[in-house]
Amino acid sequence: MNEATPDPVIRRGAAPLVLSLPHVGTAISEDIEANLVSPWLARKDADWWIDQLYAFAGELDATIVRAHWSRTVIDLNRDPTGVSLYPGQATTGLCPVETFDGEPLYRQGKEPGADEIEARVGLYYRPYHEALSKEISRLRKGWDRVVVYDCHSIRSAIPRLFAGKLPVFNLGTNSGASADPELVERVSGVIAGSGRSHVVDGRFKGGYITRHYGQPEKGIHALQMELACRGYIRESLGPVDEANWPVAFDPVFAAPTRETLRAVLAACLAFARS
Numbered sequence: 001m002n003e004a005t006p007d008p009v010i011r012r013g014a015a016p017l018v019l020s021l022p023h024v025g026t027a028i029s030e031d032i033e034a035n036l037v038s039p040w041l042a043r044k045d046a047d048w049w050i051d052q053l054y055a056f057a058g059e060l061d062a063t064i065v066r067a068h069w070s071r072t073v074i075d076l077n078r079d080p081t082g083v084s085l086y087p088g089q090a091t092t093g094l095c096p097v098e099t100f101d102g103e104p105l106y107r108q109g110k111e112p113g114a115d116e117i118e119a120r121v122g123l124y125y126r127p128y129h130e131a132l133s134k135e136i137s138r139l140r141k142g143w144d145r146v147v148v149y150d151c152h153s154i155r156s157a158i159p160r161l162f163a164g165k166l167p168v169f170n171l172g173t174n175s176g177a178s179a180d181p182e183l184v185e186r187v188s189g190v191i192a193g194s195g196r197s198h199v200v201d202g203r204f205k206g207g208y209i210t211r212h213y214g215q216p217e218k219g220i221h222a223l224q225m226e227l228a229c230r231g232y233i234r235e236s237l238g239p240v241d242e243a244n245w246p247v248a249f250d251p252v253f254a255a256p257t258r259e260t261l262r263a264v265l266a267a268c269l270a271f272a273r274s
Contacts, residue, residue, distance in 0.1 A: 008068060008131045013061040016143035016272035017265065018135055019054060020150045020209055022076035022128065023047035025067035032073055035110035037103075040242045042072040045092075045100050047153045049249040053232050053258060054151055060265055063135045067128060072096055072105055074117075074124045077150070077207035082117075095120055100158050101239075136213060136220060147183065147268040148222040150209045156228040157237045167197035168231040169260075172206030172224035178214025179221040186267040187223060194260040196231065221271070225264070232257040 026043050028036070036042050051066055058064065067076055071092075078094045097111045098104055106112075112120070132148075139146045156166050169191040173179050184200065191198040206214070206224040214222030229235040232254040233247045251258075 008128045009064075009066040010131060010135065011058055011062075011064040011066075012135065013058070013063045014139075014142075015061040015063075015269060016139055016146045017057075017060065017062040017269055018132070018139065018146065018148045019057050019062055019064045020132055020148060021047070021051055021054070021064065021066040022150070022209060023067065023071045023152060024051045025069045025071070025073075027068050028070050028073055035106050036072070037105060037107060038242075041099060041103060042105055043070055044240070044245065045071060045096075045154075046246075047151070048229070048246040049233065049254075050151050050153050050227075052249050052251075053227075053254055054261065056258065056262055057265060060269060062265065062269075063139065065128070065132050065135060069124045074120045076125060076128045077152075077209050079208050080121055080125060094125075100154070100161055102160050132209070132213070140219060143219075143272060145219050145221060145272040145274075147179075147272050148209070148213045148220060149265065149268055150207070150222065150224040152204075152207075152224060153227040153229055153232070154204075155240070156230045156235060162203045165237065166226075166228045167199045167202065168228045168257075169194065169196060169198035170202055170204045170226035170228070171198070171200045172204050172210055172226065173201055174206045174211045174214060174222075175201050178206055178210045178216070179223055180216050180271070183221050183223070183268065183271045186271055187264050190260065190263045190267050194256075196260075197228075223268070225261075227257070 024047050026046055074095055082094045095112045095117045173184050188200050204226040210222045210224040
């Protein structure tokens with residue numbers, strides 16, 4: 001891990017809204033890739049095309065912080081201590097060793113040990129969170145309220161993680177602790193009005209970013225939006241392989257979901273500016 005580590009990709013805006021995209025990265029350093037079962041498997045659980053889906057956020061003058069490195073290198077939405085955010089439920093760790101479906105990511109005996117995990121925290125994890133913290137602090141100086149909106153997606157059916165088919169819109173608020181109830185009500189009203197399946201604080205209540213940065217008492221309100229992939233790409237339910245995943249991004253197919261998300265971000269801005 002001696003190669004240069006690019007900073008997160010940042011689009012800096014003046015509006016009181018920060019979009020965090022921690023799982024869109026696909027880069028894997030050569031030394032890590034040499035220990036993996038396959039590069040495709042290592043990128044299988046990326047939040048595919050979420051950066052394209054939310055590209056309109058720049059028109060709202062939002063700040064966007066986007067990951068460069070794959071979640072297989074390190075998961076930026078996990079507690080850096082390695083503590084599980086969903087005790088008793090299947091999940092993946094700070095430096096995942098298996099996919100969402102339980103497939104091993106590393107060749108036998110090549111999994112990262114404690115020293116390597118610590119090194120990855122310094123090289124890959126801290127730069128992202130330092131950048132995110134800096135942007136939140138910058139905006140908070142000029143606004144009484146700032147909304148941190150954490151963007152995610154996941155395949156609609158993963159039996160190891162949840163039963164059945166996930167709702168299209170999954171809003172996470174850490175059970176109401178990460179954001180003002182008024183903001184949650186505004187955003188949940190938008191997704192309910194979409195006519196598509198939705199839930200608030202269901203299987204996904206918000207990861208480390210939502211829980212860590214959401215401090216409503218300090219004027220920082222954090223939400224996580226976990227989208228089921230079928231909401232914006234032509235996803236086939238069931239197991240996927242290298243031949244059929246990821247599905248290509250189709251802006252026309254994604255347009256209805258993008259319009260709902262545009263209304264969601266507008267609601268976030270209206271709350272922050274009120």
